[in-house]
Amino acid sequence: MIPISWYLVLSLFLFVIGAFGFIARRNVIIMLMCIEIMLNAVNISLVALGKGLQHTAAHVLVFFVIAVAAAEAAIGLALVVLLFKKTREVHMDEFRTLKG
Amino acid sequence: MEGLLPKLVFVYLGIVLVATSILVVTNRNAVHAVLWMLVMFLHQAVLFIMLDAEFLAAVQIIVYAGAVLVLFLFVVYMINLRTELRLHNFTVFWPGALLVSIALLLLSVQAIKAFRPAPPVGDMTTEKIVKLGHAKLLGRALFTEHVLAFEAVGVLLLVAVLGAVVLTRRIRLKGEGV
Numbered sequence: 001m002i003p004i005s006w007y008l009v010l011s012l013f014l015f016v017i018g019a020f021g022f023i024a025r026r027n028v029i030i031m032l033m034c035i036e037i038m039l040n041a042v043n044i045s046l047v048a049l050g051k052g053l054q055h056t057a058a059h060v061l062v063f064f065v066i067a068v069a070a071a072e073a074a075i076g077l078a079l080v081v082l083l084f085k086k087t088r089e090v091h092m093d094e095f096r097t098l099k100g
Numbered sequence: 101m102e103g104l105l106p107k108l109v110f111v112y113l114g115i116v117l118v119a120t121s122i123l124v125v126t127n128r129n130a131v132h133a134v135l136w137m138l139v140m141f142l143h144q145a146v147l148f149i150m151l152d153a154e155f156l157a158a159v160q161i162i163v164y165a166g167a168v169l170v171l172f173l174f175v176v177y178m179i180n181l182r183t184e185l186r187l188h189n190f191t192v193f194w195p196g197a198l199l200v201s202i203a204l205l206l207l208s209v210q211a212i213k214a215f216r217p218a219p220p221v222g223d224m225t226t227e228k229i230v231k232l233g234h235a236k237l238l239g240r241a242l243f244t245e246h247v248l249a250f251e252a253v254g255v256l257l258l259v260a261v262l263g264a265v266v267l268t269r270r271i272r273l274k275g276e277g278v
Contacts (some may be wrong), residue, residue: 001103002110003164007151008212010114014121016205021125023197024190029176030131036168037121040144043160051151054220056241059234059250062156063242066163067253071260073168079265084179091113093191 007048014041025092028083039069043058116143128189130176134169141165152226155235192241 018037025031043062050058084090120140127133141164185260191197224237242250 002106002150004217005212005215006110006114006181008118008215009209012205012208012212013118015116016201016208017121017125019204019272020197020201023200024194025125026181026189026191027130029172029179030125030133030189034131036137036164037140038126040164044144044147047148047151047153047156049217050153050224052217052220054177054222054225056224056237057245058240059153059156059224059238060246062153063238063278064249064253065157065161066156067257070163070168071257074247074260074264075170075267077171078267080175081178081268090179091187 004048008045009023011048012040013017013086014038026093028080028090029077031092032073032080033048035076036069036073039065106150110147113143113150114163116140117147126189131173134172134176138165138169140167152229153234155238157272 015038018034018041021034021037022031025034043065046058046062046065050056050062080090083095087095089095117140120136120143123136124133124140127136141160145157145160145165148154148160223241228237
């Protein structure tokens with residue numbers, strides 16, 4: 001039996017790695033992937049707490065997080081394609097004006 | 101001896117998850133990053149199975165490895181990233197970002213140190229999962245207690261699909277004069 005805190009520490013490490021990537025990477029696609037890493041870290045901690053508390057609500061929440069992550073990926077990648085077609089650029093630090 | 105094997109599996113999964121996520125963050129090649137993320141999602145599904153959540157493991161593989169990563173790969177192929185291999189892949193302020201991340205890690209570890217689990221609620225024990233199955237338990241909770249949220253997520257996914265189609269269609273009409 002593995003204690004819940006091990007899972008929490010693992011999910012914390014994954015979340016921090018994803019947050020670092022989101023702040024520091026220049027490529028928009030990799031930044032979206034870092035958001036997915038962070039959502040997955042939260043999912044690990046939710047599933048572990050759901051097992052620890054023996055409660056279904058945490059697992060239902062994970063289900064919803066996965067659905068929202070899929071919607072977010074679709075919209076985010078559509079925006080990336082839009083930005084690339086408009087500016088021929090996928091590096092976040094090159095966008096200096098919001099209106100293009 | 102019996103308690104050792106789950107710990108070994110957990111340590112293996114944890115090392116692979118952290119290593120692959122670091123590879124995703126630091127990789128120059130976006131295609132390689134997507135493939136490393138596939139490895140990460142498959143290991144995470146195994147982690148879900150270890151936590152008695154077999155339905156969520158299936159959803160993890162079907163939705164993430166099957167749908168989201170294919171979407172990422174399509175966009176990576178649509179956008180020519182060959183110049184990416186010669187450029188810096190981090191912004192100029194990445195040491196600051198590293199500092200902020202480590203500070204976040206230390207603060208959260210301090211917060212987790214005082215973690216005490218609440219008493220278990222008991223509507224999803226291991227015996228129930230063995231008897232009824234995880235999908236049945238989850239579906240029962242989803243379609244009785246959380247049915248409004250379930251419908252809202254359905255509408256959200258529909259709006260996301262329509263939004264993606266509308267966003268990518270309009271720019272093609274304007275930009276390439278079709």
